[in-house]
Amino acid sequence: MTHCPARDLWIVTGQGRLFARSWQPMAPGRGRMGKPPIVLFHDSLGCVQLWRTFPALLASFSGREVIAYDRLGFGQSDPRTGSLGLDFIREEAESFFPRVREQLGFDRYVAFGHSVGGAMAVHCAAGEVPSCQALITEAAQAFVEDRTLAGIREAETRFGEPDAFARLRRLHGDKARWVLDAWTSTWLAPAFAGWTLERVLAKVECPTLAIHGSDDEYGSVRHPETIVRSVHGPSELEIMPGTRHVPHREHEHRVASRVARFIEDADRSDQGQGFSR
Numbered sequence: 569m570t571h572c573p574a575r576d577l578w579i580v581t582g583q584g585r586l587f588a589r590s591w592q593p594m595a596p597g598r599g600r601m602g603k604p605p606i607v608l609f610h611d612s613l614g615c616v617q618l619w620r621t622f623p624a625l626l627a628s629f630s631g632r633e634v635i636a637y638d639r640l641g642f643g644q645s646d647p648r649t650g651s652l653g654l655d656f657i658r659e660e661a662e663s664f665f666p667r668v669r670e671q672l673g674f675d676r677y678v679a680f681g682h683s684v685g686g687a688m689a690v691h692c693a694a695g696e697v698p699s700c701q702a703l704i705t706e707a708a709q710a711f712v713e714d715r716t717l718a719g720i721r722e723a724e725t726r727f728g729e730p731d732a733f734a735r736l737r738r739l740h741g742d743k744a745r746w747v748l749d750a751w752t753s754t755w756l757a758p759a760f761a762g763w764t765l766e767r768v769l770a771k772v773e774c775p776t777l778a779i780h781g782s783d784d785e786y787g788s789v790r791h792p793e794t795i796v797r798s799v800h801g802p803s804e805l806e807i808m809p810g811t812r813h814v815p816h817r818e819h820e821h822r823v824a825s826r827v828a829r830f831i832e833d834a835d836r837s838d839q840g841q842g843f844s845r
Contacts, residue, residue, distance in 0.1 A: 572627040579671045581664060584646030588637035589616050591627040604676035604701045608636040609685030612751040615643025615739050622816045622824065629828035637668055647743050652750040654760050657684065661691035678831055680704040687765055694771035702834035703772060704827055706779045707813050709787050710794040711764040717756060719786040724752045769798035775834045776803040779823065781811030804830065
């Protein structure tokens with residue numbers, strides 16, 4: 569793998585600072601520098617650190633800058649006070665992500681979101697149609713499903729064990745309890761049961777790739793099928809057999825390569841050459 573140097577960054581918001589990290593590709597002669605960066609949106613318990621080596625690999629394969637950031641209250645970002653509102657997915661796209669774009673100095677981008685981060689990426693793509701070159705969702709939920717809730721309840725029990733909670737503390741420090749409670753209390757709230765991406769997906773016009781594991785413990789393949797069926801731009805479905813909720817960890821090279829090829833097609837579409845299926 570080509571070495572991709574990383575640098576740490578901070579984004580100032582009215583509610584606290586967000587930690588971000590950028591991986592720059594080292595690919596002389598590939599002619600892709602200056603293309604829109606790929607922005608990673610993490611899952612409900614995630615952070616920059618939990619992406620591990622995937623961002624550097626994706627930067628190498630795609631020849632693009634890759635940016636990941638910790639949402640407020642997660643990872644190295646400042647703590648978040650109070651509970652997470654039921655509209656937190658839309659809020660991330662409308663209130664926090666614009667600060668990331670402004671302060672890191674990019675207009676167009678590729679949105680890549682894992683799990684609930686996929687829903688946030690969808691909202692970004694729908695709200696800024698000309699700015700989002702391509703959308704990639706990975707293990708994303710498009711609605712509240714019984715399998716999702718069962719998986720969350722099982723995880724809640726598992727994180728009640730000291731060793732499991734200690735792993736969460738290594739990622740989020742003193743914010744770990746807030747992170748866990750924000751996930752479980754929001755998704756398990758009766759008022760959240762009717763949440764869906766249906767209307768938002770209809771506003772997405774950019775090329776969309778939905779990646780999902782066949783054995784995902786937090787959602788059936790109905791989720792990526794809903795995503796590719798509902799967007800208005802060209803879409804592709806990638807179901808990975810024998811794969812659970814984190815395809816980019818279970819099949820890191822395969823996911824990075826697949827995403828890089830998809831973005832190349834989006835480039836050709838931008839240049840009026842059509843989108844190959």
